[in-house]
Amino acid sequence: xxxxxxxxxxxxxxxxxxxxxxxxxELTVTEARERLGGVRQLGEFARxxxxxxxxTGIPEVIEAERKTDSELLEIGEELLASxxxxxxxxxxxxARPDLQAxxxxxxxxxxxxxxxxxxxxxxxxxxxxxxxxxTAGTSDIAVAEQTAAIAAEMGCHVETVYDVGVSAIxxxxxxxxxxxxxxxxxxxxxxxxxxxxxxxxxxxAPVIGLPVGTGAGYGGDGEAALMGMxxxxxxxxxxxxxxxxxxxxxxxxxxx
Numbered sequence: 520x521x522x523x524x525x526x527x528x529x530x531x532x533x534x535x536x537x538x539x540x541x542x543x544x545e546l547t548v549t550e551a552r553e554r555l556g557g558v559r560q561l562g563e564f565a566r567x568x569x570x571x572x573x574x575t576g577i578p579e580v581i582e583a584e585r586k587t588d589s590e591l592l593e594i595g596e597e598l599l600a601s602x603x604x605x606x607x608x609x610x611x612x613x614a615r616p617d618l619q620a621x622x623x624x625x626x627x628x629x630x631x632x633x634x635x636x637x638x639x640x641x642x643x644x645x646x647x648x649x650x651x652x653x654t655a656g657t658s659d660i661a662v663a664e665q666t667a668a669i670a671a672e673m674g675c676h677v678e679t680v681y682d683v684g685v686s687a688i689x690x691x692x693x694x695x696x697x698x699x700x701x702x703x704x705x706x707x708x709x710x711x712x713x714x715x716x717x718x719x720x721x722x723x724a725p726v727i728g729l730p731v732g733t734g735a736g737y738g739g740d741g742e743a744a745l746m747g748m749x750x751x752x753x754x755x756x757x758x759x760x761x762x763x764x765x766x767x768x769x770x771x772x773x774x775x
Contacts, residue, residue, distance in 0.1 A: 559597050569601040577768040581607040588614040596621050603641030610634045631664040644674030648774030651701035655684030655708035658733040663707040665763025673771035685713045698722045702774035705766045709733030712744030719753035728757040729766045
């Protein structure tokens with residue numbers, strides 16, 4: 520194996536390449552161990568796990584909050600170079616141009632600030648399984664978009680059914696056939712979170728409750744929705760408040 524032009528080992532996570540580089544004293548034992556484990560050290564601010572998708576089935580998601588634009592760009596470029604895919608959430612407008620320029624293909628979910636970057640040679644997983652993403656109200660879509668984004672990148676067909684909350688329950692009944700065709704359904708709801716219980720009582724697929732920090736007054740930060748879903752009398756699994764990516768990753772694993 521030959522060294523890359525930038526000093527990186529070509530095929531840096533390949534066992535033989537890493538061992539040869541170690542033998543030539545181009546890597547320390549610690550660096551070699553990190554390479555074989557899929558870890559990429561970026562300065563003093565990040566250790567990118569390029570093999571998380573292989574290990575868990577769920578690709579790494581980079582949360583942009585409290586990271587600088589330059590840090591986001593370096594992490595994004597490393598993921599693109601190593602696995603061909605970078606998912607970032609809460610991306611500020613100032614960081615988007617450079618991130619998008621680094622990729623050959625990109626997709627931006629405006630409500631959630633989720634940016635999906637793909638390299639030209641990236642091969643997405645074969646489409647398998649169907650995930651339904653339901654929201655009680657329009658205000659819940661920002662979190663639900665995270666669920667839809669990661670489920671799609673994990674190779675699932677995604678069906679979105681938005682704004683069908685319990686205040687006008689007939690809207691949900693009109694979509695029952697769509698949800699019945701899904702292998703797993705995620706229900707994002709704020710306020711008291713009642714929609715998740717209703718859906719779990721209607722469909723045969725596993726349902727994941729996704730409480731959202733929308734509402735007003737006591738418990739309006741998602742606590743009431745979380746408590747309501749946890750106390751559901753139906754067979755309902757619940758994730759944390761606003762944990763859209765967690766719900767989407769779990770739903771995709773189930774659906775696939």
